[in-house]
Amino acid sequence: MGKAMIDSGRLIPRNGAVHPVRRDMEYKTSVLRSPDFPLLSLESTKTEETGPVFGHTSLGPLDNDLILNWSKGLASAIGERILLHGRVIDENGRSVPKALIEIWQANAGGRYRHVEDTYFAPLDDNFGGCGRTLTDAEGRYQFMTIKPGAYPWPNRGNDWRPAHIHFSIFGHSFGQRLITQMYFEGDPLIDRCPIAATIKDRSQLERLVAPLDFLAARPLDFLAYRFDIVLRGRRQTMFENKTEGL
Amino acid sequence: MSAKVSNFQETPSQTAGPYVHIGLMPTHAGNAGSYDGEIGVSPFVDGVKGEIIEIRGAVIDGQGMTLRDAVIESWQADADGRYPGETGADPCVTGHCRFAADPASGEFCLRTVKPGIVADRAGVTQAPHISLWIVARGINQGLSTRIYFEDEDNGSDFLLGRIENKNRCGTLIAKKTGEASYRFEIKLQGPDETVFLDI
Ligand SMILES: [Fe+2]
Numbered sequence: 345m346g347k348a349m350i351d352s353g354r355l356i357p358r359n360g361a362v363h364p365v366r367r368d369m370e371y372k373t374s375v376l377r378s379p380d381f382p383l384l385s386l387e388s389t390k391t392e393e394t395g396p397v398f399g400h401t402s403l404g405p406l407d408n409d410l411i412l413n414w415s416k417g418l419a420s421a422i423g424e425r426i427l428l429h430g431r432v433i434d435e436n437g438r439s440v441p442k443a444l445i446e447i448w449q450a451n452a453g454g455r456y457r458h459v460e461d462t463y464f465a466p467l468d469d470n471f472g473g474c475g476r477t478l479t480d481a482e483g484r485y486q487f488m489t490i491k492p493g494a495y496p497w498p499n500r501g502n503d504w505r506p507a508h509i510h511f512s513i514f515g516h517s518f519g520q521r522l523i524t525q526m527y528f529e530g531d532p533l534i535d536r537c538p539i540a541a542t543i544k545d546r547s548q549l550e551r552l553v554a555p556l557d558f559l560a561a562r563p564l565d566f567l568a569y570r571f572d573i574v575l576r577g578r579r580q581t582m583f584e585n586k587t588e589g590l
Numbered sequence: 591m592s593a594k595v596s597n598f599q600e601t602p603s604q605t606a607g608p609y610v611h612i613g614l615m616p617t618h619a620g621n622a623g624s625y626d627g628e629i630g631v632s633p634f635v636d637g638v639k640g641e642i643i644e645i646r647g648a649v650i651d652g653q654g655m656t657l658r659d660a661v662i663e664s665w666q667a668d669a670d671g672r673y674p675g676e677t678g679a680d681p682c683v684t685g686h687c688r689f690a691a692d693p694a695s696g697e698f699c700l701r702t703v704k705p706g707i708v709a710d711r712a713g714v715t716q717a718p719h720i721s722l723w724i725v726a727r728g729i730n731q732g733l734s735t736r737i738y739f740e741d742e743d744n745g746s747d748f749l750l751g752r753i754e755n756k757n758r759c760g761t762l763i764a765k766k767t768g769e770a771s772y773r774f775e776i777k778l779q780g781p782d783e784t785v786f787l788d789i
Contacts, residue, residue, distance in 0.1 A: 364604065
């Protein structure tokens with residue numbers, strides 16, 4: 345971590361239509377945790393346009409291998425072995441190199457290694473459940489992991505989360521900050537999930553469903569899924585440099 | 591009928607869920623040792639220039655309960671108002687911090703260096719402030735807000751000036767509670783709801 349990268353131009357305003365609704369009666373916790381008042385919409389400032397830069401030095405060699413990182417390479421986690429990969433670009437279509445991607449997930453039985461998770465599916469001694477990496481010069485990233493299990497959660501009478509991996513993405517500016525979840529192609533629980541359903545535009549939800557990427561699978565070893573991510577971009581016209589009033 | 595403008599849309603957000611600590615703050619999840627060095631442990635290192643302050647507070651839901659699972663990220667300038675990477679910025683300020691609500695009380699504490707006045711484009715100045723991004727179970731899209739300081743001159747701040755209902759400006763201003771200590775409560779709903787930003 346050290347120098348911030350200052351891309352030029354204001355951030356493109358967020359388009360609420362691609363995002364979930366903030367309050368959804370079917371996702372009960374959201375009801376008391378979503379603002380009543382409209383948000384204050386403003387053009388970005390230097391504060392949102394800058395951000396920390398994460399250097400390769402702070403990451404370890406196994407940080408992006410969730411099959412091996414908890415055991416420090418001594419033993420493999422249990423579960424269906426998968427390669428998870430993709431690219432990070434911005435709304436201008438540019439690659440986002442050195443984006444910090446952090447993921448966390450349940451184990452193959454649907455249990456998280458977290459002091460607050462009391463689901464009776466057992467922990468896996470060789471699975472911690474977190475990984476991190478930086479994108480390369482073309483914005484590409486990859487993780488080795490196991491496919492997480494579905495798990496039940498208290499909400500409506502019988503709610504289950506589809507298999508999913510939580511993604512946190514840190515691009516070049518604080519205003520690009522994003523956390524989301526990735527689902528797996530073909531999972532019938534996606535259509536029953538009230539959290540997935542907070543995204544009202546079906547075509548937007550589909551962007552979170554990673555397809556099987558069979559060509560990237562390695563025979564006799566692992567399957568592969570592909571998940572591409574888009575971060576906020578910058579307005580870039582020749583008129584952007586004029587003195588701007590309020 | 592028209593030609594299509596080719597564009598890319600931001601990836602949709604989803605809630606961070608209650609186990610976000612596993613990914614962002616593994617020690618807080620009970621998983622110390624997941625990584626050699628966690629990210630955002632402190633926004634500064636030894637040798638930093640300026641006043642070290644502590645800001646305590648809580649994120650509070652619509653029925654007055656504190657969120658015990660919230661994680662907050664902060665981003666700020668150094669004591670002279672320069673962001674890391676800018677010419678002349680304090681090399682001891684990383685500017686970024688992660689802190690979590692206490693799992694029992696919901697209280698958080700940010701220990702940082704007090705930021706200076708930020709000179710922005712076209713002569714716009716911003717009063718000393720810290721930008722926050724709040725995630726938790728039930729928050730479907732991370733919430734952005736800012737901390738300003740009661741003992742600073744906030745009168746000409748660009749952002750505070752854009753809040754139409756002046757009674758709400760106070761929700762962004764940390765109260766001084768002692769020498770180098772402040773309190774800042776984030777209210778998700780209710781008459782004192784914090785001003786959240788789409789910025
Ligand atoms: Fe989850």
